[in-house]
Amino acid sequence: MSIPGALRREVRFSSRDPVLWLWLALVLGLSAMSVAFGLAEVERQNETIQKLIDGDRHDRLAQYDKQESWGSAAYYSFHLTYDPPSDFAYAAMGQRDAQPWMHRIRMLALEGQIHERDVANPSIALIGRFDFAFLAAFVIPLVLILLLYDLRARERIAGRHDWLEATVGQPTSFWLLRASLRAGAVFVTLVVPVIIGGMVAGASPAKWFVATLGVFAYVALWTMACFFVSSWRRPGSVIMLALIAIWVAIAVIVPAGARLAIDRLVPIPTGADILLLQRETVNDAWDLPREVTMAAFFERHPEWSEYQPVEGSFEWQWYYAFQQVGDQRTEQLSTAYRDGRLRRDHMAAWVSILALPSLLERFLQSLADTDLRAFFEYEEGVRGYHAALRDFYYPKFFRNEAFDRTLLEDLPSFKPGNPGMG
Amino acid sequence: MMLQADSLHVARSGKEVLSGISFSVDAYEVYALLGGNGAGKSTTLLSFLGFLSPTAGSVLVKHTDVYSDIAAARKAIAYLPESASLYEHLTAQENIAYFLQLAGMSASSPAIDAALDRVALSPNARRRKVGGYSKGMRQKTAIALAMLRDTDILLLDEPTSGLDPNAIDEFHQTIRSVADSGKAVLMVTHDVYGACHAADKIGMLQGGKLKGEFAAEGHGIDIEAVRKAFSATVVPS
Structure with missing residues (x-):
């Protein structure tokens, strides 16, 4: 029988199987739910960002009206930075659940502001995010296992296995077709909601096409694994246990073990270390001779080295100088933190070749710009924007320029997706 | 010759189940393998279908060794499991x-x-x-x-199991007509009288060995002789 003929035969046969329909309904329901949750979360984040954007300029202008100097204007005004969700974030929220995607920053020392945040949303940390990436990477293999583990064993139990093989002539292609058809049906019901979600979210077709290809390859790998293991002449329960053991190994044990090993191999400072050091540096500056602070500041800004601080009086130049020195002191820790996390992430990427669910999850997060790289790009954007604010204010401070509210119109504005200046 | 077992030895789970049986089934012929439980009847059928490789000897379907082309052998056979x-x-x-x-x-x-x-x-x-x-x-x-x-060949494993007496008679007539149309039929059964009624030849299997063959002569197979031989095969040794 030709391949299309065999395919039609198996489609007709499988379409009469109520158990298969139940599984497909479950997958469709879960996929639709995960996409709906993702779209709702993206909408919530966009609404939050839009609300803050709307209020940002208004709040700042209201503050400026109350100020009489460049120093106090800089001190009391907040500047919104944000990382809007990408058009594919609904499918893979990734680091957006664990890392901040907006900061309202001030002209004070920056590193503390970056690291002073909730480390995680406790409710999310408790149950985890049920997004499409999680469903596809971790749940779908279990569905495939439960759907395919007894592909042959149930026929053996029913006493049909040898009869079928004797009738069909080419048993390998027959079993493979049966497994592929079932897995194919799971794949289609899995990706249809994410494609519809992509249309709703206005995601680029290229992006969900590539995502679909990745999911297809992943489903194909699991199907082959189930196909080969299910061909053992063992009871179905033994085959299921073997497949579940494979899932546990590559979905849980390998990633967890690798995480422990990587954390040990690549120690990194914590955000709290950075925050603490910066606060100590800034607080200590009040008690240090001002020339000590200014000397450190002039290393970075020799152009203002003519400034002579006056001991015993409050000067904005000195105040912002020790804020910057706070950042300078934590630079090494901050770089170590970022480099360490990227190194860990790089190692985890290699390990994920063995831990396929993590590999697919990372792939989808990378497409959705919700991976660690995207998070650090946003953080660099915040640093760039903060540097631009300093570039705006420092000449005003050190040249003792008269306060002119109209010049505040020239303040740089944050633009997401680039170093942050507009 | 449609089916031929030649000094066939087959082992399952390390234990020899068939010990050098030889027989053949021609076109237009119904061959019944009789024997008690564990005699090796179903194993013989599975060998013709290419599921159990011989440890010695050979199985031929239409003059071709089954294990040289299993798909071709299966294509020539319609198999009815027990x-x-x-x-x-x-x-x-x-x-x-x-x-x-x-x-x-x-x-x-x-x-x-x-x-x-x-x-x-x-x-x-x-x-x-x-x-x-x-x-x-x-x-x-x-x-x-x-x-x-x-197909040219029918392999039937306990085909009348579960049938009522009328259906068994009808089945035997059907099998007879199938064979008369030029096909070879090999069936394994416990049913001595049914086998004698439908078959042209009966092979008596015991402990993986073919203990004797009975062929139809004149008015058919000598039922009494087959019954005695069958009783002997199922008496615990």
Whole structure:
């Protein structure tokens, strides 16, 4: 029988199987739910960002009206930075659940502001995010296992296995077709909601096409694994246990073990270390001779080295100088933190070749710009924007320029997706 | 020669189940293998289907060693297993249509109905799902399927198991007519009288060895001789 003929035969046969329909309904329901949750979360984040954007300029202008100097204007005004969700974030929220995607920053020392945040949303940390990436990477293999583990064993139990093989002539292609058809049906019901979600979210077709290809390859790998293991002449329960053991190994044990090993191999400072050091540096500056602070500041800004601080009086130049020195002191820790996390992430990427669910999850997060790289790009954007604010204010401070509210119109504005200046 | 076992030795799980049996089945012939439980009857059938490689000797289907081309051997054979485990969520007609398609064949609904008529499965029953069938009804469906396969060889494993006496008689007549149309039929059974009634030759298996063969002469096979030989094979040694 030709391949299309065999395919039609198996489609007709499988379409009469109520158990298969139940599984497909479950997958469709879960996929639709995960996409709906993702779209709702993206909408919530966009609404939050839009609300803050709307209020940002208004709040700042209201503050400026109350100020009489460049120093106090800089001190009391907040500047919104944000990382809007990408058009594919609904499918893979990734680091957006664990890392901040907006900061309202001030002209004070920056590193503390970056690291002073909730480390995680406790409710999310408790149950985890049920997004499409999680469903596809971790749940779908279990569905495939439960759907395919007894592909042959149930026929053996029913006493049909040898009869079928004797009738069909080419048993390998027959079993493979049966497994592929079932897995194919799971794949289609899995990706249809994410494609519809992509249309709703206005995601680029290229992006969900590539995502679909990745999911297809992943489903194909699991199907082959189930196909080969299910061909053992063992009871179905033994085959299921073997497949579940494979899932546990590559979905849980390998990633967890690798995480422990990587954390040990690549120690990194914590955000709290950075925050603490910066606060100590800034607080200590009040008690240090001002020339000590200014000397450190002039290393970075020799152009203002003519400034002579006056001991015993409050000067904005000195105040912002020790804020910057706070950042300078934590630079090494901050770089170590970022480099360490990227190194860990790089190692985890290699390990994920063995831990396929993590590999697919990372792939989808990378497409959705919700991976660690995207998070650090946003953080660099915040640093760039903060540097631009300093570039705006420092000449005003050190040249003792008269306060002119109209010049505040020239303040740089944050633009997401680039170093942050507009 | 349609089927031939030549000094066939087969082991399962390290234990020898067939110990050098030799016999053959020609076209136009019904050959019944009789024997008690564990005699090696089903193992013999599975060897012809290429499921159990011989440890020594050979099995030939249409003069070709089965293990040199298993697919070709299976294509020439319609096999009816002891337990006709049809798909319960399909009707008899759908089961037959599906299995025929598996074999690369197709049959029209009238052809399937005609085959089901021959095995006397009622028209009402054949449109119901097999899940509600008795063992006999399932067996009738499987027999209809085996006949529709229209292969040169039929291998039947306890084909009358679960059938009522009338259906058994009808089945034997059907098998006879199938063989008379030029096909070779090898069946394994416990049913001494049925075998004597339908078969041209009977092989008596005991402990993996062929203890004797009985051929039809004049008015058929000597039932009494077969019965005595069969009783001897099932007496614990």
